[in-house]
Amino acid sequence: MTLSVIGVSAPAKRFLATLLPIAFLSVPLPLFAQSSASGANQNAGDTLPLEEIQTFAEVFERIKRAYVEEVDDRTLLRNAMRGMLSELDPHSAYLDEEEFQSLRESTQGEFGGIGIEVGMEDGQLMVITPIDDTPASRAGLLSRDIIVAIDGTPTANLSLQEAVTLMRGEPESELRMSILRSGEDTPREFILKREIIRSESVKHELLESGYGYLRISQFQSRTAEQARDALAMMAREQPLEGLVLDLRNNPGGVLQAAVGIADLFLDQGLIVYTEGRLSDTAMSFSASSNTPSGDIPLVVLINGGSASAAEIVAGALQDQRRGIIMGTDSFGKGSVQQIMPLGNGEGLKLTTALYYTPNGRSIQAQGIEPDVEVVRGRLEVAESRREIREADLDGHLSAQQAPRDRQEMAERLLDDYQLSEALNLLKALNVVDRRR
Structure with missing residues (x-):
């Protein structure tokens, strides 16, 4: 095959002459092979777009020659690769060596930062969720807060990985963030102190x-x-009559872990399946018969910070009619990313598939809609007219003081309206069940 390079200058031609052989070697042969019988049916997208490659080489050369500051070839090519991935979707990215290592650390459950999961929506850097017991959660950051600036650097032109890198840092160092909250016109300023984030994923x-x-x-x-052990510990003294599974502000994580959690409550049927362009991205996961939770009444709490793997669990339990989903609509991240190491110590994070609930629902940009909608709030006990009770009578017998942990739980249920309603629903389910 003969390729002609026209319309660009000599430096660009030299660059293009280097680029084209690499491009041809890196793309499977069927994209280029054409026979006389099938050539007429080939789409334009089935061949390498030579005009666009020529334009790319010309842009490369003009930047090299005319940009206000000198830029080396390595930086230009690195930026081109970043742009190529960032334009695909908010979750695909080119990772340099530092970013690749940072991502590996975060998946291992320990890293230095403020404890926050972020994502891109409509070009804006947004809080998906603050992680429990971290500087971000203690400072009061909320799901869907927009991050306007990090240490004075506007986030409008930052990639997701660049923003994450800015938020990471040495423990005890301070981080200043400008946050725009829904319904407010002026950004709020937060000053947080970084910590080593050791996230314990399960509490009971x-x-x-x-x-x-x-x-x-x-x-x-x-x-x-860990969740299996937690269920066993809670049922040690007496069998559980109901369980609240709290997935609020859960940004997701390892797919196999989500499957394992759903399998704790399901004894058969599909949990989740994925579909992509390549055969090895098509996966299917089903429940096993070993179900430690039995048929315990189950309420699952979700909100706008419940994303990805959390939505897999909620969607499976909802489709299988195993539990009642309560709260508000989830985030809506239904894509699967693969981390692909490169030979130079760097890597790609590439979206390779979408996942679907057992009934074939795609969660991407849709989310999970709860069976019972309960918004975030706090219970307020209304004052009523004064009524005389036993405790008001002279000489009444005194009751023992309620245990401190019981008092703390009562206060917590007042502060967490969604959790209080979940507990009330479990009690109602048991009452109805006993009357059958």
Whole structure:
């Protein structure tokens, strides 16, 4: 095959002459092979767009020659690769060596930062969720807060990975963030102190006797195992009569961990499946018969910070009619990213598939709609007219003081309206069940 290079200057021609052989070697042969029988049916997209490559070489040369500051070839090519990936979708990215290492650290559950998951929406850097017990959550950052600036650097022109890199840093160092909250016209200023983020993904406790609470803040490699142990510990004294599974502000994580959590509550049927262009991106996961939770009544809490793997769990339990989903609409991230290491120590984060719930629903940009919508809020006890009770009578017998942990739980349920409603629903389900 003979290629002609026209319309560009000599430096660009030399660059193009170098680029084209690489391009041809890196693309499978069927994209270029044409026979006389099938040539008429080939789409324009089935061949390498030589005009665009010529234009790319010309742009490259003009930047080299005329840009106000001298830019080396390596930087230009690196920026071109970043742009190529960032224009695909908000989650694909080119990772340099530092960013690649940072991503690996975050998936291992320990890194230096403020404890926040972020994403891009309509070109804006947005908080997906603050991670539990981190500087971000303690400072009061909320899901869907828009990050306007980081240490005075506007985020409008930053890639997602560049923003994450700015937020990472040495423990005890300060980070200043400008946050624009929904319904407000003026950004808020937050000053946070970085910490080593060691995120424990599973917490558990009893809300009341017989009613358990299982909190999963993100999905790590051992999350399903830890959740199984938590269920066993809560049922040690007496069988559970109901369970609240809290997936609020859970940004996702490891796919296999989400499958493992759903499998704790399902004894058969599909959990999730994925579809992509390549055969190895098509996966399907089903429940096993070993289900430690049995048929415990289950309420799953979600909100706008519940994303990705959290939505897989909520969607599977909803489609299989295993639990009642309560709260507000989830985030709507239904894509799968693969981390692909490159030979130079850098890497790609590339969206390769979409995942679907058992009933074939795509969550991408849609999210999970709860069965029972309950907005975030706080319970307020209304003052009523004064009524005489036993405690008001002279000489009444005194009751023992309520345990401190019980008082703290009562205060917590007042502060968390969604959790309080979940507990009330579990009690109602048990009442209805006993009357059958």
